[in-house]
Amino acid sequence: MLLNDSDLQAIWLTARLAGIVTLILLLVGTPIAWWLARTKTWWKGPVGAVVALPLVLPPSVLGFYLLLAMGPNGPVGQLTTAMGIGLFPFTFWGLVIASVFYSLPFMVQPLQTAFEAIGDRPLEVAATLRASPLDTFFTVAVPLALPGFLTAGILTFAHTVGEFGVVLMIGGNIPGVTRVVSVQIYDHVEAMEYMATHRLSAVMLVFSFLVLLALYAWRPKPRKGA
Amino acid sequence: MAGIQARFKLDWPGFSLDVDLDLPARGVTALFGHSGSGKTTLLRCIAGLERAPLGRLTVNGETWQDDEPKGKRGGHWLPTHKRPLGYVFQEASLFPHLTVLGNLRYGLQRTSGAARVSLEQAIELLGIGLLLDRKPDQLSGGERQRAAIARALALSPSLLLMDEPLAALDLKRKQEILPYLERLHAELDMPVLYVSHSPDEVARLADHIVVLDGGRAVAAGPLKDTLARLDLPIHLGEDAGVVLDAVVAEHDLQWHLARVTFPGGSLWVRDSGHALGQAVRVRILARDVSIALQRITHTSIQNCLSAVIDEIADDHHPALALVRLKVGHLPVLARLTRRSAVGLGLSPGLPVWVQIKAVALVG
Numbered sequence: 001m002l003l004n005d006s007d008l009q010a011i012w013l014t015a016r017l018a019g020i021v022t023l024i025l026l027l028v029g030t031p032i033a034w035w036l037a038r039t040k041t042w043w044k045g046p047v048g049a050v051v052a053l054p055l056v057l058p059p060s061v062l063g064f065y066l067l068l069a070m071g072p073n074g075p076v077g078q079l080t081t082a083m084g085i086g087l088f089p090f091t092f093w094g095l096v097i098a099s100v101f102y103s104l105p106f107m108v109q110p111l112q113t114a115f116e117a118i119g120d121r122p123l124e125v126a127a128t129l130r131a132s133p134l135d136t137f138f139t140v141a142v143p144l145a146l147p148g149f150l151t152a153g154i155l156t157f158a159h160t161v162g163e164f165g166v167v168l169m170i171g172g173n174i175p176g177v178t179r180v181v182s183v184q185i186y187d188h189v190e191a192m193e194y195m196a197t198h199r200l201s202a203v204m205l206v207f208s209f210l211v212l213l214a215l216y217a218w219r220p221k222p223r224k225g226a
Numbered sequence: 227m228a229g230i231q232a233r234f235k236l237d238w239p240g241f242s243l244d245v246d247l248d249l250p251a252r253g254v255t256a257l258f259g260h261s262g263s264g265k266t267t268l269l270r271c272i273a274g275l276e277r278a279p280l281g282r283l284t285v286n287g288e289t290w291q292d293d294e295p296k297g298k299r300g301g302h303w304l305p306t307h308k309r310p311l312g313y314v315f316q317e318a319s320l321f322p323h324l325t326v327l328g329n330l331r332y333g334l335q336r337t338s339g340a341a342r343v344s345l346e347q348a349i350e351l352l353g354i355g356l357l358l359d360r361k362p363d364q365l366s367g368g369e370r371q372r373a374a375i376a377r378a379l380a381l382s383p384s385l386l387l388m389d390e391p392l393a394a395l396d397l398k399r400k401q402e403i404l405p406y407l408e409r410l411h412a413e414l415d416m417p418v419l420y421v422s423h424s425p426d427e428v429a430r431l432a433d434h435i436v437v438l439d440g441g442r443a444v445a446a447g448p449l450k451d452t453l454a455r456l457d458l459p460i461h462l463g464e465d466a467g468v469v470l471d472a473v474v475a476e477h478d479l480q481w482h483l484a485r486v487t488f489p490g491g492s493l494w495v496r497d498s499g500h501a502l503g504q505a506v507r508v509r510i511l512a513r514d515v516s517i518a519l520q521r522i523t524h525t526s527i528q529n530c531l532s533a534v535i536d537e538i539a540d541d542h543h544p545a546l547a548l549v550r551l552k553v554g555h556l557p558v559l560a561r562l563t564r565r566s567a568v569g570l571g572l573s574p575g576l577p578v579w580v581q582i583k584a585v586a587l588v589g
Contacts, residue, residue, distance in 0.1 A: 121319055124275050127306035128313035129333030129381065135307075139332070143323040 007200055009176055010184035017180060018160040022098040022107075025156050026149075028100065029107035034137065036108065037115035052105050059102065063169025066098050070170075090172045095180075096222070098170040106155040114148020115141060126226050151215060158211045161204075230385070232287050233470040234271045243267050245277065250285055252410055252417040253433035256449070258425075264441035265421045267318075269387050272419065273313050274306035285309075285385055308338075312378030314388040319444045320362040326373045327358040333381045344383040345412065351413065352376040368399035372406060379410070386418045392427060392482040408433055413425075425465035427442075429453075429509045430588040455559035456539035456548055461588050463542060467511035468559055469588070482500045483528075486587075490554015490588030491531045495585045512548060514584040515560035519570055521579050529582040533558065536575050538567060551580055558582075 003021040069076045069086040088094030126136040171178030188197040230249040234451040243264045257265040270276040293301035320329045352372040392400045435452050437445040472486035484497040533551040542547045547567045549560045
């Protein structure tokens with residue numbers, strides 16, 4: 001066996017984290033992207049900038065603020081303690097919440113682009129065919145933006161797999177709970193286990209390549225305007 | 227109350243619309259004007275795709291919009307998807323992710339109530355029976371537009387709105403679709419608002435016309451009366467002319483001609499295969515009509531009718547005059563140079579002969 005048990009545990013944890021984050025972001029990011037694509041208010045700029053922040057912010061900065069907010073003295077932390085949920089930092093779900101923020105732009109931006117590319121016309125057509133706005137969203141906008149959903153989902157999943165700084169700040173390094181692949185690799189290097197580092201890094205390299213290959217090769221052909 | 231009462235006022239940068247119209251609830255009403263005249267905006271206001279700040283719209287007694295100008299907020303507004311209308315956009319707008327049949331069914335599944343037009347009837351009327359399983363990107367431009375028209379018809383709308391449905395097509399495709407639109411007109415009793423900047427389409431299809439210019443309605447009324455107005459041809463330019471209803475009375479098989487009669491005379495036209503007794507629409511452009519004081523016999527022109535001068539007016543160029551004549555009771559327009567008009571001593575009441583160089587059967 002190439003990988004030891006703790007490597008496999010880290011891979012499974014990473015996959016679970018990325019899967020859950022992608023699902024949550026599909027639900028949270030889609031309405032945000034739709035709103036950003038359709039709104040004409042001045043709010044669009046500030047909201048768009050906040051969504052894009054994780055693209056430029058060092059992950060440690062994002063992690064630091066989230067840690068403050070979710071910690072025992074932070075507003076979120078006090079709320080969760082009062083509700084009897086306990087504190088999120090250094091738990092799997094704390095990692096999930098942090099990753100949702102961290103990967104938000106990777107879901108919202110491709111979706112927003114896809115929604116904007118649809119234009120007004122198909123939505124107007126649907127209205128003249130008696131479809132309510134919600135009906136139009138699910139029967140016209142979503143099918144037409146399907147390639148965008150695929151791109152956004154793959155990017156979000158892959159980006160969550162690759163995160164490191166936020167994980168260290170929020171999750172620490174607890175085997176089976178918060179020790180994801182990127183942290184596991186860091187551990188291997190710290191312990192000077194270079195062979196183990198090689199194996200796990202190779203897995204990540206192949207995974208990343210395959211994701212990008214899927215993204216570029218299987219992208220549905222753009223439909224001719226009809 | 228039958229009919230469509232539409233009052234809209236809106237101001238956009240560089241464009242304003244200000245109309246107060248009472249349109250018939252039957253037949254085809256053409257909204258005619260140059261680009262930028264506001265005809266598409268008017269149609270979109272009626273469809274509810276735009277909301278004019280001041281707008282009142284009643285269709286067959288049902289209020290679709292009732293918004294007062296500033297002050298009172300929240301008037302009455304029926305969103306587009308609740309209005310019983312059909313809309314055909316300028317460019318074919320089929321959903322690319324659905325087949326032709328899927329597109330037709332999309333609206334049908336969302337309509338309730340008695341269908342005056344069945345899906346089969348819409349498919350048959352537009353001749354798209356063989357295209358139902360295709361995706362829109364496998365269709366030609368003309369086929370796509372026919373499918374889009376069928377999709378709107380299948381809703382059995384109480385009002386069909388068409389925004390230059392032929393404008394994006396080349397001449398050949400236009401000729402392919404026009405007969406279907408004429409059938410629609412003849413076979414369905416559905417009021418249609420038809421936006422167009424093509425006098426030819428209007429002459430073929432419309433019963434009523436609203437002429438728009440700069441966001442204002444400059445003329446409105448039955449097509450034949452309105453086209454014969456002398457103040458209007460300014461807007462029609464080279465296309466000024468009248469439309470007459472006639473009946474095919476005789477075929478000349480040797481020369482491939484047909485004689486069509488109307489109250490007040492008859493005309494020879496090219497035989498386009500219409501049956502004897504069939505009602506046809508004839509268009510006579512003012513520029514094809516000349517006036518003589520005596521009957522001229524040795525001429526290549528086949529159609530020569532007795533007429534009386536009704537009115538003479540200035541045309542769009544100072545060299546030209548526009549003359550309205552009565553052939554029987556029907557008005558015909560002639561475009562002459564003012565020099566000829568003065569030289570011949572034309573004046574209202576004078577009996578003359580008109581020579582008509584070209585007559586077009588327009589359906």
